[in-house]
Amino acid sequence: xxxxxxxxxxxxxxxxxxxxxxxxxxxxxxxxxxxxxxxxxxxxxxxxxxxxxxxxxxxxxxxxxxxxxxxxxxxxxxxxxxxxxxxxxxxxxxxxxxxxxxxxxxxxxxxxxxxxxxxxxxxxxxxxxxxxxxxxxxxxxxxxxxxxxxxxxxxxxxxxxxxxxxxxxxxxxxxxxxxxxxxxxxxxxxxxxxxxxxxxxxxxxxxxxxxxxxxxxxxxxxxxxxxxxxxxxxxxxxxxxxxxxxxxxxxxxxxxxxxxxxxxxxxxxxxxxxxxxxxxxxxxxxxxxxxxxxxxxxxxxxxxxxxxxxxxxxxxxxxxxxxxxxxxxxxxxxxxxxxxxxxxxxxxxxxxxxxxxxxxxxxxxxxxxxxxxxxxxxxxxxxxxxxxxxxxxxxxxxxxxxxxxxxxxxxxxxxxxxxxxxxxxxxxxxxxxxxxxxxxxxxxxxxxxxxxxxxxxxxxxxxxxxxxxx
Numbered sequence: 238x239x240x241x242x243x244x245x246x247x248x249x250x251x252x253x254x255x256x257x258x259x260x261x262x263x264x265x266x267x268x269x270x271x272x273x274x275x276x277x278x279x280x281x282x283x284x285x286x287x288x289x290x291x292x293x294x295x296x297x298x299x300x301x302x303x304x305x306x307x308x309x310x311x312x313x314x315x316x317x318x319x320x321x322x323x324x325x326x327x328x329x330x331x332x333x334x335x336x337x338x339x340x341x342x343x344x345x346x347x348x349x350x351x352x353x354x355x356x357x358x359x360x361x362x363x364x365x366x367x368x369x370x371x372x373x374x375x376x377x378x379x380x381x382x383x384x385x386x387x388x389x390x391x392x393x394x395x396x397x398x399x400x401x402x403x404x405x406x407x408x409x410x411x412x413x414x415x416x417x418x419x420x421x422x423x424x425x426x427x428x429x430x431x432x433x434x435x436x437x438x439x440x441x442x443x444x445x446x447x448x449x450x451x452x453x454x455x456x457x458x459x460x461x462x463x464x465x466x467x468x469x470x471x472x473x474x475x476x477x478x479x480x481x482x483x484x485x486x487x488x489x490x491x492x493x494x495x496x497x498x499x500x501x502x503x504x505x506x507x508x509x510x511x512x513x514x515x516x517x518x519x520x521x522x523x524x525x526x527x528x529x530x531x532x533x534x535x536x537x538x539x540x541x542x543x544x545x546x547x548x549x550x551x552x553x554x555x556x557x558x559x560x561x562x563x564x565x566x567x568x569x570x571x572x573x574x575x576x577x578x579x580x581x582x583x584x585x586x587x588x589x590x591x592x593x594x595x596x597x598x599x600x601x602x603x604x605x606x607x608x609x610x611x612x613x614x615x616x617x618x619x620x621x622x623x624x625x626x627x628x629x630x631x632x633x634x635x636x637x638x639x640x641x642x643x644x645x646x647x648x649x650x651x652x653x654x655x656x657x658x659x660x661x662x663x664x665x666x667x668x669x670x671x672x673x674x675x676x677x678x679x680x681x682x683x684x685x686x687x688x689x690x691x692x693x694x695x696x697x698x699x700x701x702x703x704x705x706x707x
Contacts, residue, residue, distance in 0.1 A: 255278070255279055255280050255300075256279065256280045256281070256282075256297055256298060256299040256300060256301075257274050257279045257280070257281050257299050257300070257301045257302075257303065257366070258281070258282050258283075258284060258290060258293060258294065258297060258299040258301070258302045258303070259271050259274065259281060259282070259283045259284070259303050260283075260284040260286070260287065260289075260290040260302060260303065260304035260305060260308070260313075260316065261283070261303075261304070261305040261308070261332070262285055262286050262305060262308045262309060263305070266305075266355075267283045267285075268283075269359070269440065270283075270303060270362070271283050273359045273362055273363065274303075274366070276363075277363060277366060277367075279366075282297050282299070286308040286309050286310045286311060287304070287308055287310060287311025287312060287313065287315060287316035287319070288310040288311045290302065290304065290311075290316055291311070291316070291319055291320075291323075294320065294323070294324060294327070299327065300326075300327065300328060300370075301327070301328045301329075301330070301366065301369065301370075302316075302320060302327055302328070302329050302330070303330045303332060304316050304317070304329065304330070304331060304332065305332050305333065306331060306332065306333035307333070313331050313332075313333065313344075314331075314343060314344065314347060317329055317331065317344065317347040317348055317349055318347055318348075320348075321347065321348040325348075328350050328369055329348060329349045329350055329351075330349065330350060330351040330352075330353060330365070330369075331344045331349045331351070331352050331353070332353045332355055332357075333353075333354065333355060345582050350369060351365060351369065353365070358433070358441075358442050358443035358444075358485070359442060360442050360443060360444060360481070361443070391424065391427055391428070391431055392568070392571050392572055392575055393565070393568050393571070394567060394568060394571060395560075395565035395567050395568050397560060397564075397565065398560065398565055398568070401557065401559075401560075402431070404557075405428065405431060405432055405435075405557065406435060408432070408555050409431075409432045409433075409434075409435035409436045410435070410436060410437065411555075412526055413554045413555045414507070414526070414527045414528070414529070414551070414552055414554040414555065415429075415432060415527075415528045415529070415554070415555045415556075415557060416492075416528075416529050416530075416531070416535070416552045416553045416554070416555070416556045416557070417429060417528065417529070417530045417531075417556075417557045417558075417559060418530075418531055418532075418534070418535075418556065418557065418558045418559065419530070419532065419558060419559030419560075419561070420532055420559075420561050420607055421532050421606065421607065421609070422562075422606045422607035422608055422609030422610055423559040423560070423561055423562070423607045423608060424559060424607075424608050424609075425490070425530040425532075425559055426445060426488065426490060426530065428557065428559060429445075429486075429488045429528045429530065430443060430488075432486075432528060433485070433486040433526075433528070436486065436526065438484065438485050438486055438526060441484045441485035441486070442481060442482050442483070442484070442485035442486070443482075443485055443486050443488070444478050444481050444482040444485065444486070444487050444488065445487075445488040445490055446459060446460060446478050446487070446488065446489055446490060447490045447491060448489055448490060448491050448492055448493075448494045448495045449490070449491040449494035453496050453498075453499060456495070456499060457499055457502070457515065458475060458477070458515060459477065459478055460477050460478050460479060460499075460503070461477040461479060461502065461506075461512050461513060461514055461515060462474070462475045462476050462477030462479075462480060462512070462514040462515070462517075464514055464515065464516035464517050465516075474514075477512060477514065479506060479512045479523050479525065480512060480521060480523060482523070482525045483523050483524055483525060484524050484525070485525065485526070486525065486526045486527075486528060487525050487526070487527050487528070488528050488529075488530070489503075489527065489528070489529040489530070490529075490530050491530060491531060491532065492529040492530065492531050492535075492552065493531045493532075493533045493535060493538050493543075493544060497543075497544075497545065500544065500545045500548050501545065501548075503548065504545065504547060504548045504551060506523070507527065507548075507551050507552075508551070510522060510523060510524065510525075511523060527552070529552045535549050535552075535553070536549065561604070561607050562604040562607045562608055562610075562611060563603055563604050566600050569596070569599050569600050569611065570591070570596050570599075570600070572608060572611055572612075573591055573595075573596065573599055573611060573615055574591060576611065576612045576615035576616070577589055577591060577615045577618065577619050577627060580615055580616045580619040580620075581619050584619065584620065586619065586624075587624070589619055589622050589624075589625070589626060589627050590626045590627070591626065591627045592626045592627060592628050592629075594628065594629050595618075595626075595627045595628050595629050595631065595632055597629075598629040598632055599611070599614075599632055614632050614633075615627075615632075617631075617662075617681075618631040618632050620662055620666075620681075621659075621662055659691075660691075662681070663677070663681065663688070663691055663692070666680050666681055674688055674689070
């Protein structure tokens with residue numbers, strides 16, 4: 238059997254909406270990706286390089302192409318250009334271990350819909366495919382600029398952060414359990430993914446569980462799984478996150494939010510390396526590396542009786558503390574430029590410049606929400622600035638949480654005020670999504686409730702604002 242016969246059938250009878258083409262010159266990576274795609278129920282073929290992919294594209298007619306960047310004969314970027322000229326309806330994802338912002342910009346300009354930085358977990362790939370398929374079914378264009386969470390790099394020039402990352406590089410190769418401390422928004426999950434990506438488990442699953450996002454009853458089932466009939470509503474067997482992470486890494490995000498009974502069960506899993514499903518008869522062995530994060534001082538939670546001391550010592554094998562953004566202000570210009578570039582790509586805009594005044598303004602802020610808050614501020618600043626440079630007034634100091642900003646509305650807003658700019662942005666966004674408030678809130682990075690309150694505020698304004706609808 239030759240290489241091409243190994244990588245797919247000569248004829249496939251399925252509808253093209255069920256077909257995915259994998260392009261990678263690394264046989265092991267290609268095989269792993271193909272197996273993942275098959276598990277999702279798609280017909281799949283593999284191509285050894287860009288030239289092979291173009292031959293298969295005509296015959297196989299896939300809806301999605303996953304392509305590596307560096308390949309012989311025809312590179313990933315060249316392949317994107319060829320596909321866009323010959324089959325513009327095809328969705329394209331670029332995968333590379335050599336990621337830079339410049340490469341991302343070039344890939345998006347050429348027509349890629351997604352940009353993944355290797356190594357990435359198969360779990361992330363599955364979520365991405367489901368999301369892209371849903372977008373196609375909703376009638377979204379084949380190539381909107383989207384930056385994958387998995388491709389987010391840790392950007393820093395702060396000496397303390399550089400030393401921290403150097404230390405993490407060393408511990409990543411071990412099997413040690415890691416406990417990451419840090420305020421909300423400092424990038425604890427990003428560091429966990431950094432550790433996984435540099436570990437021997439890099440090509441195995443990375444599974445994240447937010448312990449604060451689920452009620453206690455649901456969290457237990459989510460972590461450990463359950464058998465059919467284990468409780469009312471358990472109509473089918475459920476595999477828990479521990480089993481899903483087998484041979485890979487499990488991230489327990491905000492571990493301090495877990496209740497004491499569940500902590501006891503978690504401790505047993507960490508000690509025995511086996512999981513008891515709810516309603517199960519026999520334990521299931523698991524081989525995982527655990528990383529936990531917390532925004533609280535766990536030793537104080539132990540002193541207060543809210544966290545088990547034995548579990549604390551089991552998790553605190555290698556503790557890491559992520560400094561807040563206010564303690565590494567040297568990184569703010571670097572991060573602000575990166576976030577503004579990413580935001581512009583997502584929204585189909587030209588990446589803006591940041592004025593010196595805007596950068597100075599950003600470095601004076603307290604950043605209670607840390608890097609996450611900065612990212613949200615830059616998202617809004619890009620939309621407010623339009624085609625111009627980002628200025629201080631595009632980055633309001635009172636922006637926090639999920640609001641566009643909380644400027645106090647003057648009795649008679651002056652032309653060009655921040656309040657009017659905010660209102661104009663909201664109305665333009667609503668017009669673009671045909672008054673779909675859910676979609677508008679998502680684009681603006683705010684909650685539906687906040688959007689409703691803003692619209693109520695605008696209706697009460699004495700002076701109507703004329704907004705062009707085109």
